[in-house]
Amino acid sequence: MPGNKPNIDRIFHALGDPTRRIIIERLSRGPTSVTHLAAPLAITLAAVVQHLQILEKSGLVHTEKSGRVRTCRIEPTGLSMAEKWIADRKSTWERRFDRLGQLLAEENQ
């Protein structure tokens, strides 16, 4: 089954929920089944499945069913897309400060 293409709107939206961030934290340590994922979370299995669907649609997580077990793993391209968006903004911001610094230095010469 092909994974969902990462979507930046959905990625940031998905990361805005603390339970979904806990799921991503857990999956960053390695793949696991939905049941194992749900065990430490104080919510129903149905709620976990709903969060996983949102994470899967965003392209942050990939799940695959084998027999009766659905295994979840992180989809690193999704996190990379979000990281790149932020890094690009910070880079513009920092270049601006470098230019301001240069202008100030020139004025003080």
Place this chain on the structure above:
Amino acid sequence: MPGNKPNIDRIFHALGDPTRRIIIERLSRGPTSVTHLAAPLAITLAAVVQHLQILEKSGLVHTEKSGRVRTCRIEPTGLSMAEKWIADRKSTWERRFDRLGQLLAEENQ
């Protein structure tokens, strides 16, 4: 007026909207007034103000009124908080792959 403390839930939620990301992109190039910010956006000034309120509450943007003009600027600690959260997950993920690589190398020896 003190800025809003960055809040990771609100930061990711705020970044999940394309108009709000355009606002952040614009502000990463330097501070500007609400009116200038709204000009290229095909939405009402009231809608821009609503988006700015969400961005301000998340701690991504700071606005300040001086006379009749409200100036908006980026609050870099907000973006840094989101960047750090993602980088920490990627780091866990990459360490896991390093360990897997080591195990495979040892098995092949």
